[in-house]
Amino acid sequence: MxxxxxxxxxxxxxxxxxxxxxxxxxxxxxxxxxxxxxxxLRAARDAELTEQITTVHQRSRGTYGAPRVHAALKREGAGCGRRRIARLMRQAGPAGRTRRRRH
Structure with a gap:
């Protein structure tokens, strides 16, 4: 509070x-x-990361979730944790797609 x-x-x-x-x-x-x-500083960094997250998510045509977005950002050099990316994705709205089950 x-x-x-x-x-x-x-x-x-x-x-x-x-x-x-x-x-x-x-x-x-x-x-x-x-x-x-x-x-x-943290809020400013979160805003910057949110922009990068939405860019990576749009490049993947909306399929990447937090683990893949984290891996892509890590390859690009933006170092931060997967849980932080998951939190920012929840706040910003983009979510990954899940695969359909095969019967």
Missing amino acids: TVHPFIEAEKTAGHNVKRACELLQVSRTAYYARRNGVPG
């Missing part, structure tokens, strides 16, 4: 931000960084 909306409400009510951050054990730097809306 994020406490930043609570700190913002305390600020608009005229209370001390420093005291609210101390009570909720949040650094003031983190509060103001989130308030300004500047994305962090």
